[in-house]
Amino acid sequence: NAGVMQNPRHLVRRRGQEARLRCSPMKGHSHVYWYRQLPEEGLKFMVYLQKENIIDESGMPKERFSAEFPKEGPSILRIQQVVRGDSAAYFCASSPGGTGRSPLHFGNGTRLTVT
């Protein structure tokens, strides 16, 4: 499958635990974006990364959330000490370049439920 791969598809965590969401971009894509979608809401930008660099994290909460895209391996979105309000669908998208004309291709998402 050459598409954007996200895992796990579903993740259940208790309040206070850590959640790790993984994303492997499409082959040939070096730009990764993370979005969050609450029920009945639109997609909210969180963070934009290239290999080993965070380009824009303006949409990411300052506390408990972090993201990385190492030289080798998938991009990771990490949420520490999860709270019920973190329950949402988290989508990763990738593009081949950062130009304005590169559409984003989305993975199937990770649905996080905090109990």
Next chain:
Amino acid sequence: QKEVEQNSGPLSVPEGAIASLNCTYSDRGSQSFFWYRQYSGKSPELIMFIYSNGDKEDGRFTAQLNKASQYVSLLIRDSQPSDSATYLCAVKHSGNTPLVFGKGTRLSVIA
């Protein structure tokens, strides 16, 4: 604050009719415009993109862009029940900036 506005709907059209979905954006420097379709519980999938003023056609879909009015629309001809989904408008400024999404318009095509 860059914003993208869409009517949340639902927009109901009969099968075979033309569905017209509209979107306005606040950032006058926006350069690229995208329409995504999202079925309930699924991920967004790209339908069309448009960069220049005017119309762009792809099968039953036509995207229309008017940069002066900061307005972009999507027309779906011969609407089918399988077109029933939420349609997301997304706008990009340039270079290394993220796509900004509207909240989406829910379309219901009635057989």
